[in-house]
Amino acid sequence: QKEVEQNSGPLSVPEGAIASLNCTYSDRVSQSFFWYRQYSGKSPELIMSIYSNGDKEDGRFTAQLNKASQYVSLLIRDSQPSDSATYLCAVNSGGGGADGLTFGKGTHLIIQP
Amino acid sequence: EAQVTQNPRYLITVTGKKLTVTCSQNMNHEYMSWYRQDPGLGLRQIYYSMNVEVTDKGDVPEGYKVSRKEKRNFPLILESPSPNQTSLYFCASSPPVYPSGYNEQFFGPGTRLTVL
Numbered sequence: 271q272k273e274v275e276q277n278s279g280p281l282s283v284p285e286g287a288i289a290s291l292n293c294t295y296s297d298r299v300s301q302s303f304f305w306y307r308q309y310s311g312k313s314p315e316l317i318m319s320i321y322s323n324g325d326k327e328d329g330r331f332t333a334q335l336n337k338a339s340q341y342v343s344l345l346i347r348d349s350q351p352s353d354s355a356t357y358l359c360a361v362n363s364g365g366g367g368a369d370g371l372t373f374g375k376g377t378h379l380i381i382q383p
Numbered sequence: 384e385a386q387v388t389q390n391p392r393y394l395i396t397v398t399g400k401k402l403t404v405t406c407s408q409n410m411n412h413e414y415m416s417w418y419r420q421d422p423g424l425g426l427r428q429i430y431y432s433m434n435v436e437v438t439d440k441g442d443v444p445e446g447y448k449v450s451r452k453e454k455r456n457f458p459l460i461l462e463s464p465s466p467n468q469t470s471l472y473f474c475a476s477s478p479p480v481y482p483s484g485y486n487e488q489f490f491g492p493g494t495r496l497t498v499l
Contacts, residue, residue, distance in 0.1 A: 304487060313473055313490040314426070358426065360488075370416050370441070370477070371488055375425035 272297040274361050276374035284382050289346040291377050293359030296340070302362040303335055304371065305344045307355045314358055318344060349381045385410045387491035389474050395497045396464060404459045404494050406474030414477040415457040416441070416488065417449065419470040426473070432457055464498045471495050 273296040283289040302321055306314035320326045320333040332345040346353055356376040387408045396402055416431040428441030432451040446468055448460040475488040
């Protein structure tokens with residue numbers, strides 16, 4: 271059984287600070303890693319994808335991957351109140367894996383004005 | 384506009400009354416999937432389809448059926464809904480990326496189902 275673990279939160283961060291979200295996964299052969307943002311009652315929206323060890327930056331967002339530690343993180347710089355949402359970590363085992371993504375339960379992030 | 388659409392967006396029904404939730408994508412994606420989302424349980428996959436006429440069970444398939452007769456459509460069928468199927472349902476699609484496997488999934492807006 272593939273598992274993706276996230277701290278459910280809530281994680282409270284002051285506006286303008288860096289929010290750090292973490293995720294661990296159990297399937298060592300996982301190859302694709304994604305961060306989705308979900309506002310309450312809305313659908314998940316893809317914000318970052320990462321496939322190789324290291325950092326990937328996109329605007330205020332940085333995804334970090336460490337396959338040896340089976341660890342993925344998302345950093346949000348200069349946090350804004352609009353960043354308040356639930357962040358879902360998702361993992362795909364790859365290799366033509368037909369069973370899609372395994373999602374964590376999400377971390378609820380609150381940005382305090 | 385590239386998108387995944389679902390209908391209806393909201394549905395209240397009664398136990399045992401068959402219903403279908405439609406899902407359509409206009410991105411020519413081969414892979415489609417259905418999820419349900421419940422508080423404290425996260426997103427759980429119900430069924431997925433790798434291509435036309437190819438479907439398979441996800442983690443929570445009991446009580447659901449699907450079909451994939453056309454590439455763009457992937458309806459979810461509840462033959463005899465029960466209250467424990469009250470949930471928020473999402474359809475998603477994804478283009479394949481070889482050889483690493485399936486890539487990002489794009490989600491529809493969701494269908495909130497209440498079974499009384």
